[in-house]
Structure formats: structure tokens, C-alpha cells
Amino acid sequence: MFEYTTKFTVRYAETDQMGIVHHSNYAVFYELARVEAMSSLGSNYRAMEESGILMPILNIHSVFKAPLRFDDKVTIKVLIKKMPLAKILFEYELYTENGCLAHLGSTELGFVTKDGMKPCRVPAWFADCLRPFFD
Amino acid sequence: MFEYTTKFTVRYAETDQMGIVHHSNYAVFYELARVEAMSSLGSNYRAMEESGILMPILNIHSVFKAPLRFDDKVTIKVLIKKMPLAKILFEYELYTENGCLAHLGSTELGFVTKDGMKPCRVPAWFADCLRPFFD
Amino acid sequence: MFEYTTKFTVRYAETDQMGIVHHSNYAVFYELARVEAMSSLGSNYRAMEESGILMPILNIHSVFKAPLRFDDKVTIKVLIKKMPLAKILFEYELYTENGCLAHLGSTELGFVTKDGMKPCRVPAWFADCLRPFFD
Amino acid sequence: MFEYTTKFTVRYAETDQMGIVHHSNYAVFYELARVEAMSSLGSNYRAMEESGILMPILNIHSVFKAPLRFDDKVTIKVLIKKMPLAKILFEYELYTENGCLAHLGSTELGFVTKDGMKPCRVPAWFADCLRPFFD
Numbered sequence: 331m332f333e334y335t336t337k338f339t340v341r342y343a344e345t346d347q348m349g350i351v352h353h354s355n356y357a358v359f360y361e362l363a364r365v366e367a368m369s370s371l372g373s374n375y376r377a378m379e380e381s382g383i384l385m386p387i388l389n390i391h392s393v394f395k396a397p398l399r400f401d402d403k404v405t406i407k408v409l410i411k412k413m414p415l416a417k418i419l420f421e422y423e424l425y426t427e428n429g430c431l432a433h434l435g436s437t438e439l440g441f442v443t444k445d446g447m448k449p450c451r452v453p454a455w456f457a458d459c460l461r462p463f464f465d
Numbered sequence: 466m467f468e469y470t471t472k473f474t475v476r477y478a479e480t481d482q483m484g485i486v487h488h489s490n491y492a493v494f495y496e497l498a499r500v501e502a503m504s505s506l507g508s509n510y511r512a513m514e515e516s517g518i519l520m521p522i523l524n525i526h527s528v529f530k531a532p533l534r535f536d537d538k539v540t541i542k543v544l545i546k547k548m549p550l551a552k553i554l555f556e557y558e559l560y561t562e563n564g565c566l567a568h569l570g571s572t573e574l575g576f577v578t579k580d581g582m583k584p585c586r587v588p589a590w591f592a593d594c595l596r597p598f599f600d
Numbered sequence: 601m602f603e604y605t606t607k608f609t610v611r612y613a614e615t616d617q618m619g620i621v622h623h624s625n626y627a628v629f630y631e632l633a634r635v636e637a638m639s640s641l642g643s644n645y646r647a648m649e650e651s652g653i654l655m656p657i658l659n660i661h662s663v664f665k666a667p668l669r670f671d672d673k674v675t676i677k678v679l680i681k682k683m684p685l686a687k688i689l690f691e692y693e694l695y696t697e698n699g700c701l702a703h704l705g706s707t708e709l710g711f712v713t714k715d716g717m718k719p720c721r722v723p724a725w726f727a728d729c730l731r732p733f734f735d
Numbered sequence: 736m737f738e739y740t741t742k743f744t745v746r747y748a749e750t751d752q753m754g755i756v757h758h759s760n761y762a763v764f765y766e767l768a769r770v771e772a773m774s775s776l777g778s779n780y781r782a783m784e785e786s787g788i789l790m791p792i793l794n795i796h797s798v799f800k801a802p803l804r805f806d807d808k809v810t811i812k813v814l815i816k817k818m819p820l821a822k823i824l825f826e827y828e829l830y831t832e833n834g835c836l837a838h839l840g841s842t843e844l845g846f847v848t849k850d851g852m853k854p855c856r857v858p859a860w861f862a863d864c865l866r867p868f869f870d
Binding site: 347348350353354355357358361379384386387388389390391392393394397 | 482483485488489490492493496514519521522523524525526527528529532
């Protein structure tokens with residue numbers, strides 16, 4: 331299993347008139363953590379796009395347990411539990427500063443060629459980065 | 466079953482560098498359709514908040530079938546298949562102009578009091594609006 | 601002078617914890633009105649990008665006079681007061697339902713080639729669309 | 736003069752189909768830097784709201800010099816050049832990693848009471864935080 335943890339601070343613009351983080355922002359939080367997680371693997375997200383592979387989102391699941399608020403320092407854990415083939419599943423856990431689990435999420439992404447948007451397999455070099463975590 | 470259909474046009478700001486609508490915007494599309502659907506029931510969303518009831522999101526599920534692009538005229542259908550009690554489930558279907566099903570989504574919302582954020586039941590007046598669709 | 605008026609409804613996601621529209625959304629409002637204004641001229645924004653011309657933003661000025669709130673039906677007026685050459689200046693006026701002027705804005709955009717991002721002049725076909733308004 | 740410098744990384748969601756950061760995000764960048772700058776002064780933004788003072792935006796000016804791109808590590812400098820009274824002017828300079836000035840901005844904010852939204856003066860405790868920088 332691959333696991334990566336990072337932190338972010340809730341922005342004012344991410345709140346809504348309920349006084350909490352608007353739910354549409356969680357997909358953005360997943361993404362910033364996913365990008366960092368991939369960088370930590372030596373697999374730059376930008377490099378992947380420049381090499382001609384895009385990773386479109388196939389599905390998202392989100393469970394809201396406790397609200398996040400402006401200026402909260404949030405810890406987000408990214409998990410990959412299975413070696414990817416044609417798809418890759420990322421799971422997310424968001425914790426507030428006092429360790430409370432505020433949110434659970436997952437996103438499944440495909441691999442497609444930038445030219446033609448055709449589905450393809452996980453690039454070999456990215457699979458190589460991940461393999462050590464699944465032996 | 467309650468069903469409501471509306472349309473929106475994809476904004477430039479909603480695209481990303483893949484040239485398609487960024488996935489975080491779909492929750493916003495659900496919301497604008499849900500707000501309109503509730504208005505059509507005579508149950509103004511703003512009125513609900515002003516009467517002291519908030520409707521926080523409990524969970525979201527999204528399945529991406531085909532990308533949406535800038536300036537697409539999208540039809541979104543909102544479905545309520547079951548009378549709500551403590552929670553209400555909205556389902557969404559998004560269609561492109563040529564009738565292609567591009568996206569499926571659902572959001573479950575709770576009812577909570579604005580003062581104290583305590584869970585409560587669907588307000589009687591809103592249940593009354595919905596009942597005709599479930600007889 | 602060219603003038604175009606359209607309407608939009610404030611989305612819940614556009615509010616912040618002050619209970620008003622977050623200021624970062626106004627640039628998005630300008631854009632949706634600008635896109636529609638250009639369509640009304642027979643000059644599709646999407647067509648312009650597909651023909652190889654991008655219109656990057658050079659500067660933005662915004663004056664906030666009265667807040668907008670969730671579900672407000674806002675009228676936005678787009679003005680072009682001068683024939684464009686290398687740049688085009690759009691001005692915006694936002695009115696609430698009771699006719700109150702809530703906001704003033706302007707954006708200046710350049711014309712650049714998609715390949716190479718080199719500055720260029722207003723495309724002839726777009727100038728032709730605008731000319732009748734400046735005679 | 737008060738000066739504060741921080742950094743942020745461009746998020747994927749902040750790009751648009753031109754492949755650059757969408758211009759509506761710059762107001763969000765200003766805000767995250769402003770919030771941090773105020774924290775550094777010992778004047779927590781959240782505390783200000785909790786103490787009953789809101790700081791609505793009065794106007795924004797933005798000049799775009801060079802585009803920002805996904806995953807750019809951006810340095811943003813916040814400047815207050817004048818002691819605030821009824822209003823406070825923040826200026827912003829955004830630099831890319833190689834030290835290129837990419838963007839200039841400014842926002843003027845008012846002080847209003849949360850109850851009644853009445854204009855008021857800069858709170859004394861905040862003025863006290865700033866005074867050392869203007870002697």
C-alpha cells in the first residue's frame with residue numbers, strides 16, 4: 331500500500347454562507363494531495379501530461395462527517411491500496427487539527443493519450459515508481 | 466417520483482488545461498439544478514435557510530461518462546425517488562445537446578437547525594410540497 | 601458604442617461566510633456576459649479559439665457598491681465604447697432586481713496567436729462585426 | 736511600510752483551457768496572502784470576524800504581466816504602504832520561481848460591523864499591530 335500525508339489551510343473563498351467549506355472544494359483538496367503524492371513518488375503530474383498521458387476522473391465518492399471551516403489546518407492522507415492497470419484508485423482521509431476525521435473520499439482515474447483521448451495502461455515508468463509499495 | 470429538468474451553459478472559468486470541465490464543478494451544477502428544482506416545488510431554498518433550516522451535504526457520488534466543454538448547453542435532470550424523512554436523496558443526469566448522457570450524480574442532504582446545527586426532520590411544509598409526487 | 605445586457609442567478613457556491621457573493625466570482629460574471637455579448641455579435645468565443653486566436657486578460661478593475669446574495673437575479677450590462685485594435689476594453693455594470701447598481705467592472709483583453717502566444721491585431725472578421733456600432 | 740512574503744503552488748483546478756491560471760483565481764491568491772500577512776501581525780482574520788468586524792472588498796485592480804501555470808511555485812509579496820483609517824489598501828506582487836514579476840494587484844477593504852454592516856474605523860488593536868511599521 332502507498333500512503334502519503336500532507337496539509338493545507340482552508341481559504342476564505344472556500345467557505346459558503348453556512349459558514350463552512352462549500353462541498354465542491356473537496357474535489358480540489360483531493361487533487362492537490364494527489365498531485366503532491368505523485369510528486370513524492372518521483373512521478374510529476376505535469377511531466378505526465380507533457381509526456382502525452384492525461385488522467386481524467388472516472389468517478390468520485392465523498393462522505394462528509396464534520397464540517398471544515400475557514401483557516402482550519404487540515405491534514406489529508408492519500409492512499410493507493412492496489413497496483414493500477416488501466417485505472418488507479420486514490421482514497422482520501424481528511425483530519426482536523428485535533429485529529430477528528432472530518433471527511434472520506436475516493437477518486438478513480440483513467441489513463442488516456444493526450445492525442446486522441448484513447449484509454450491506455452498505466453505508463454511503465456509510473457508503475458515502476460509504485461511497485462516497491464506493493465511487494 | 467419527482468422530476469425536474471433545467472439547462473445551463475458551461476462557463477470558460479469551469480474548464481481546465483485538459484480542455485474540459487474540471488470535475489470539481491459538477492457539484493456546483495447539481496446544486497444549481499437542486500435549488501431550481503426546490504423553487505419549482507414552491508419551496509424556496511433561501512426561504513428554507515431564512516426559516517432556520519440548513520441542508521448540509523452528507524455524501525456525493527459522481528460518475529463521469531463523457532467530458533463537457535466550454536459553451537456546451539447542458540440539460541440536467543433532477544430526480545427525487547423517495548419521500549424524505551431525516552435525509553433527502555437527489556439524483557442527477559446530465560445530457561449534452563445531442564442527447565448523450567455525459568454524467569450521473571447523486572447527493573444526500575440532511576436537515577439541521579441553523580441554531581445549534583442539530584439534525585431534524587424534513588420540515589412539514591416541504592414534505593407537503595413533495596407528497597403529491599409520491600401518491 | 602456596443603451594448604449587450606443579460607441576466608444570471610447567483611449560485612449558492614458563490615457565497616462566502618459573510619453571507620454575500622465572494623469577490624473572486626465577479627470576474628467569472630464578467631466573462632459569462634462577455635462570452636454572450638460576443639456570441640450576440642455573431643462572433644463565437646469558442647470559434648475564435650478554434651480559429652487560433654486567444655484573448656488573454658491584461659487587466660481588471662472592479663468597484664463593489666452593494667453586495668450580491670444567493671439567488672439574486674442579476675442584470676449585467678456589457679459595454680464596448682471604442683473600436684478595438686490590439687486590445688479590447690469591456691466595461692460591466694451589474695444591477696440587482698430592484699434596479700440598484702451593485703457593481704462596476706472593466707477588463708482589457710489582448711489578442712494573441714494560439715501557436716506561439718504572439719500578440720496580434722483584432723481579427724478582421726471580428727472587427728467587421730463591431731464596425732456597425734461605431735459609425 | 737509593512738511587507739510580508741509567502742508562497743503557494745498553483746492547483747490544477749485553477750487552470751483553464753488556455754493552459755494557464757484562470758484570471759478569477761488571482762483574487763483568491765491575494766486573499767490567502769492577506770490572511771497570512773494579518774496573522775503574521777498577530778491580528779488573526781478569523782478573530783477579527785469573531786470580534787464582530789467584517790472586512791468587505793471595496794475595489795480590486797489587477798495587471799497581468801505573464802501567465803502562471805499548473806504547479807508553479809509562486810512567491811507573493813503583500814504591501815501596506817499607509818496606516819489605515821476607515822479603509823485599508825493592500826498591494827500584491829506575484830513572482831515566478833525564476834524571479835519574474837508575473838502580476839500586480841491591489842485590493843482596498845473597508846471595516847464594517849457584523850451586526851448591521853455599518854462602516855467603522857480600523858479596530859484599535861489592529862491599528863496598534865500596524866503602527867510600528869509606520870513610525
